[in-house]
Amino acid sequence: MTTIIQADNLHKSFPTTTAIDHISFEVFEGEVFGLLGPNGSGKTTLVRLLNGVLTPTSGRAYVFGKDVTTDGSWIRARTGVLTETPSLYERLTAKKNLSFFGRFYGITDSEIPKRTDEMLSLMHLSDRADEPVGGFSKGMKQRLAIARALMHDPPILFLDEPTSGLDPESSRQVEDIIQELASDEQKTIFLCTHNLSQAERLCSKVAMLNTGKILAEGSIQDLSRRLFSAVPVEMELLNEPSPAVIQAVRNTRGVTVDSVEGTTILFHVTDKELIPSIIRAVIQEGGDMFRIAPQDYSLEEIYFTVQRQGGMTV
Numbered sequence: 001m002t003t004i005i006q007a008d009n010l011h012k013s014f015p016t017t018t019a020i021d022h023i024s025f026e027v028f029e030g031e032v033f034g035l036l037g038p039n040g041s042g043k044t045t046l047v048r049l050l051n052g053v054l055t056p057t058s059g060r061a062y063v064f065g066k067d068v069t070t071d072g073s074w075i076r077a078r079t080g081v082l083t084e085t086p087s088l089y090e091r092l093t094a095k096k097n098l099s100f101f102g103r104f105y106g107i108t109d110s111e112i113p114k115r116t117d118e119m120l121s122l123m124h125l126s127d128r129a130d131e132p133v134g135g136f137s138k139g140m141k142q143r144l145a146i147a148r149a150l151m152h153d154p155p156i157l158f159l160d161e162p163t164s165g166l167d168p169e170s171s172r173q174v175e176d177i178i179q180e181l182a183s184d185e186q187k188t189i190f191l192c193t194h195n196l197s198q199a200e201r202l203c204s205k206v207a208m209l210n211t212g213k214i215l216a217e218g219s220i221q222d223l224s225r226r227l228f229s230a231v232p233v234e235m236e237l238l239n240e241p242s243p244a245v246i247q248a249v250r251n252t253r254g255v256t257v258d259s260v261e262g263t264t265i266l267f268h269v270t271d272k273e274l275i276p277s278i279i280r281a282v283i284q285e286g287g288d289m290f291r292i293a294p295q296d297y298s299l300e301e302i303y304f305t306v307q308r309q310g311g312m313t314v
């Protein structure tokens, strides 16, 4: 796995606040990395540091191995940034907006029409290309702003709350685009969001930021394994389980039975890998297994547990 972004004890203080407090993390190529945190936790400051727009007070950060402090313009030529309030020229058409920003990014006049058409098509805006942006819906403006950030074909995209203020349908459309950019175009995506279910759908890894500190970082599976010592499992049988079947589940290593409700046994197991041995034990005792479902912890459960604990203890 190639490291694309690396922060090493990165720290940023303003005269009266510490915005980023000695954080370290890595983002790999093609990842959708979610930066989660409440308002004022330091997300925007971190994006600005990683793009070389702000200088760290101490510590280091590298993008493609280049130091953000000394190689900001080299880095910015390879990143696309969508800020929380994307500024588009309302009186210009979608096409003219993209052409304008394309020129700004140094795309040659001969390449601009092709690139503009590609971007409008990727964002499902081709049929509105010649209309002024002032008449666009919020969702359309947001897709155009993503297109703008992609004009120079950057391998990394920083998206700050890309679906804030959008209705569920437009949000889903933007999420689908983000997913396509990562899977089909191999873009590395750094997604700042408050939206936990969105992060759960999109991100391969998340970092939880609070008052400038990373409280936890990892994939959702990794975080749940580290936070919770057992996986909840629901096992449904065709008929009510016999005492022998219940005992067989109870006797399997790593299992704690919580309750038996009709045809369903609810239990916790210390490791998902023990599930096949539970299935074997039930079948051996003549249980007619109908369904077994290990329940994953949601990102919301993980997030609030981490916030309550003030960080990961393991």
Ligand SMILES: Nc1ncnc2c1ncn2[C@@H]1O[C@H](COP(=O)(O)OP(=O)(O)OP(=O)(O)O)[C@@H](O)[C@H]1O
Pocket: 014, 015, 017, 018, 019, 037, 038, 039, 040, 041, 042, 043, 044, 045, 046
């Ligand atoms: N230029 C600045 N000068 C002084 N303080 C700043 C500056 N920029 C950010 N801060 C402070 O740093 C902290 C982190 O702010 P930041 O904007 O990075 O948070 P955020 O997580 O992006 O918030 P939001 O979700 O509301 O956008 C806040 O306390 C903020 O007031």
